[in-house]
Amino acid sequence: MVLESWRKIKQNHIAPIYLLYGTEAFLINETKQLLLNQILNEEEKEFNLAVYDLEETPVEVAVEDAETYPFLGERKVIILHNPVFLTAEKSKEKVEHNLSRLEAYIKEPAPYSIMVLSAPYEKLDERKKITKELKRNAEIIEAKKLNEKELMSFIHNRVKINGMEIDEAAIEQLMALVGTNLFMISSEIEKLTLYAAESGRIDVNLVDKLVARSLEQNIFTLIDKVVNRKLDEALRIYYDLLKQNEEPIKILALLAGQFRLIYQVKDLSRRGYGQQQIAGILKTHPFRVKLALGQASKFTDEELSYLINQLAEADYHMKSGSMNKSLLIEMLLFKLKK
The missing domain is CATH 1.10.8.60 (Helicase, Ruva Protein; domain 3)
Known part of the structure; x- marks a missing residue:
């Protein structure tokens, strides 16, 4: 787990090689920053930090740098971005990598260098030799979405x-x-x-x-007000969004998305799926599923079908320009209250 890895880094348990992979950019960035602050002071960062984009630079150049002694310090940090050769994807850039050189380094890393491979990919290709070598010899940190x-x-x-x-x-x-x-x-x-x-x-x-409300949260709250028959408060939220220059078509799209989610989680829950399973099926965060499940209990299937049809009809009128966009959503909110 990322938090456990951070604890070890803070305690100065530093590994010679790190592989950071996953789609949660914040966790990858925080881990890199934590490593840098733990290993190098500000003056050393100027001389002993090197960053390579492997979509532009052959990996052997970075390996050669890692094997070179640090300047004015005891340790150096080598960060390798976009190691696409760890995935099944094909690189956009035609860069030839000498992976055998990297494999040899992974087996015997320089004692004065810390190599960090930053891979913003959901999955690694476990069949590849280089991936297997990293799994055996590097500190692996998966930056996945937190539950x-x-x-x-x-x-x-x-x-x-x-x-x-x-x-x-x-x-x-x-x-x-x-x-x-x-x-x-x-x-x-x-x-x-x-x-x-x-x-x-x-x-x-x-x-x-x-705490500032995100647009998505304002939409969620707006729906919640409608569900609880508080139309005046729902309209107040909507008017506030318009004052913030939010586009009615965007508001409508988020309303439709939330009601689709409510309908889907209600259906899947009825079929016996748990919160985590539903999140996996719908490819959304479990916390969003939890909130949608709370709202789903307040609607019948017939009500949800009616509302989704009304949202689709409003979308058609909005895109065809046959009605005033702002007025369309006001009328829609009155329908949602029924």
Whole structure:
């Protein structure tokens, strides 16, 4: 797990070779930054940090650099971006890599160099010899999307690093408002810790007061207001979105997407699938599934079918220009209330 790997790095348990792979860019970036800060000071970074894009540079050039003694320091860091040869994909650039040179280095890495391969791919090609060598000899860190439990742990640890505590209710509210984007979550945590400097604790009231709502969250809240027959509050959210220059067609697309998700999770849940299984089938985050399941219980299948048809009809009128876009969504919200 990424968080466990971060703990080891902070304790200065540094491996000679790291393979960071996965689609969660935030975790890959944070891991690289953590390694750099742990290994090199600011002055050393100028001389003993090298970064290579393997879609442009042969890997043997990076290996030769890793085998060269560091300048004005004891260690050096070599970062290799886009090692597409670890996947089944074909490189866009016609760069020939001497992989046998890299394989030999992996077996006997230089004691003064830390090599970091940054692979922003969902999967590695396990059949390839180079992948097998890395699996045997490197520290592997998979930067995958965090599940709900891992995300809560991430938020708690992030706050703790700043010398503060956060209530569990505040964590859940932060996730509900921001979603699962780690860049946005981290940005909001920085803001919250500044405001909570005196008390040393972040509670749900502070989260409600300070955290910016994403467009997706505003749509979720808007639907929630409609579900609970609070049309005036739903319209207020919609008018606020228009004041923020959000396009009606984008709002409509998000409404349609949320109702499709509600319909799908309701159907899959009825067929016996659990939250994690549904998330896998629909290729969405389990936390989104959890929220959609809560809303699904408030609709019958017939109501959802009717609403999805109304959304499709509104989409047609909006794209054909036959009706005023803003008015279309107002009319739609009145229909959703029925």
